[in-house]
Amino acid sequence: xxxxxxxxxxxxxxxxxxxxxxxxxxxxxxxxxxxxxxxxxxxxxxxxxxxxxxxxxxxxxxxxxxxxxxxxxxxxxxxxxxxxxxxxxxxxxxxxxxxxxxxxxxxxxxxxxxxxxxxxxxxxxxxxxxxxxxxxxxxxxxxxxxxxxxxxxxxxxxxxxxxxxxxxxxxxxxxxxxxxxxxxxxxxxxxxxxxxxxxxxxxxxxxxxxxxxxxxxxxxxxxxxxxxxxxxxxxxxxxxxxxxxxxxxxxxxxxxxxxxxxxxxxxxxxxxxxxxxxxxxxxxxxxxxx
Numbered sequence: 001x002x003x004x005x006x007x008x009x010x011x012x013x014x015x016x017x018x019x020x021x022x023x024x025x026x027x028x029x030x031x032x033x034x035x036x037x038x039x040x041x042x043x044x045x046x047x048x049x050x051x052x053x054x055x056x057x058x059x060x061x062x063x064x065x066x067x068x069x070x071x072x073x074x075x076x077x078x079x080x081x082x083x084x085x086x087x088x089x090x091x092x093x094x095x096x097x098x099x100x101x102x103x104x105x106x107x108x109x110x111x112x113x114x115x116x117x118x119x120x121x122x123x124x125x126x127x128x129x130x131x132x133x134x135x136x137x138x139x140x141x142x143x144x145x146x147x148x149x150x151x152x153x154x155x156x157x158x159x160x161x162x163x164x165x166x167x168x169x170x171x172x173x174x175x176x177x178x179x180x181x182x183x184x185x186x187x188x189x190x191x192x193x194x195x196x197x198x199x200x201x202x203x204x205x206x207x208x209x210x211x212x213x214x215x216x217x218x219x220x221x222x223x224x225x226x227x228x229x230x231x232x233x234x235x236x237x238x239x240x241x242x243x244x245x246x247x248x249x250x251x252x253x254x255x256x257x258x259x260x261x262x263x264x265x266x267x268x269x270x271x272x273x274x275x276x277x278x279x280x281x282x283x284x285x286x287x288x289x290x
Contacts (some may be wrong), residue, residue, distance in 0.1 A: 002136055004104075004122075005204065009189070013171070016092060017094075017098065017148075018092065018097055018151060018239075019039075019090075019091070019092045019093070019286050020090070020091050020139055020140075021089070022087055022088070022090075022137070022140050023088040023089075024087045024088075027081075028081070029077060029078075029088050029090070030077075031078055031084065031191070033060055033076065033189055034053070034074050034075065034076050034185045034189050034192065035073075035076075035185070036072050036073065036074045036075070036185065037092070038072055039093055039094050040068070040069065040070060040092070040093055040094070040095055040118060040137050041067075041068070041069040041075075041091070041092045042066075042067070042068050042090070042091040042092075042130070042136070042189070043065070043067045043068075043069070043078060043089070044064070044066050044088070044089045044090075044133045044136045044137070044152070045061075045064045045065040045066075045078055045079055045083070045085050045087045045088050046064050046085055046086040046087045046088070046133060046137065047063065047064045047086045047243055047250070048063075048064060048079065048083040048084035048085030048086070049061060049062040049063070049083065049245070050065075050075070050079055050080065050085075051078070051142055051237055051241060052065060052067065052078060052102060052123065052167070053076035053166050053192075053195045053237075053240075054067070054069055054073060054074075054075040054076070054168065055073055055121055055122060055167065055168040055172035056168060056172060056222070056223030056224065056225050057167035057168050058230075058233045058234050059167075059237060060237050060240035061260055062231075062244070062284065064129065064133065065123060065129070066123065066125075066132055067121065067122065067123050067130070068117035068118045068121070068122045069093075069118065069121050069126070070115070070118035070120065070121065071119070071128060072181060073096055073118075073120065073121055073168075073172065074184060074185055074186075075077060075121070076192065079165060083172075085093040089133075089137055089140070089265040091139075091151060091154075092277040095115055095273070103115070104265065104280065109151075110156060110159030110160055111145075111155045111159045113157060113159060114158055114159040117166055119167070119172075120168035120169065120172055121167035121172075122158075122164050122167065123132060123164065123166070123167055124161060124164045125163045125164065125165065126159040126163040128158070128163040128164070129155070129163070131157075135153070136150075138150070167222070168223075170224040172222065172224070174222060176202075183208050183218075184223075185210055185240075186207060187208060187227075189232055190204065191204075191231055192234070195231055195234045195238065195257075195258050196235075196238075196256070196257065197258065199231055201215065201216065201227060202228065203230075231258075233272065234253065234267060235257045235258040235259060236257070236268060236269055236273070237260035238256075238257045238258070239253050239256075239259075239265070239279065241253070241255040241278055242256055242257065242275065243277055244279040244286065250278060250281075253265075253277065265277075
């Protein structure tokens with residue numbers, strides 16, 4: 001059965017212009033499929049390691065994550081039962097949640113610029129991740145008004161930070177948002193479910209009622225990647241996750257990640273991460289142990 005593209009409707013509680021949620025092992029975040037929504041989303045994962053899947057970007061994070069996701073940018077859940085994180089905090093707000101012109105005033109220039117780069121998804125690192133992560137978690141104990149002030153303060157600090165990476169640096173363009181979001185979400189969800197198997201271009205093009213040449217042009221235009229490149233990156237990130245989380249052989253990792261040639265897997269993994277699988281596993285072990 002083809003996974004249906006998910007448009008997430010986010011309704012703030014009555015009397016609120018934003019949403020704040022905190023998840024933990026007793027109350028896990030269950031959104032695992034690709035989805036999108038007009039709200040800007042700020043996510044802090046306290047500790048743990050997992051997959052980061054935003055737009056056409058896929059990667060593996062360690063020691064938690066702090067991510068800002070722009071409006072209508074498709075993304076996947078960041079935690080699962082194996083992530084090992086202490087908690088996950090999520091703040092969601094529309095770009096005009098304080099009125100049409102509020103962020104156009106001079107004092108909000110940095111936040112306005114932040115919203116613009118967030119259209120590609122942004123991951124914050126270093127002291128910014130730690131400092132802002134703590135501020136986001138403290139919001140759990142604040143009043144509604146204090147949370148609103150905290151959101152502005154956090155956005156301003158993020159706008160001034162230099163410790164970040166734009167995840168879809170070459171762009172991620174959705175021309176007609178709803179139609180293209182639905183189509184690209186069908187593709188992303190299908191790959192997420194079936195990346196361990198062979199996925200032909202004919203199969204995926206037929207899924208979205210396109211010819212193979214039209215689909216290839218469309219996918220490259222939207223994601224700045226070929227479809228084959230995207231599928232391989234999904235496989236390699238899954239391999240990274242297995243190397244970190246599962247005590248299985250590298251040969252098993254290769255075949256569990258959808259590769260059917262060990263030599264090709266080794267070569268692809270080194271090109272993607274800069275290390276061969278055994279080097280990657282050993283370095284990750286030393287990082288996590290320290």
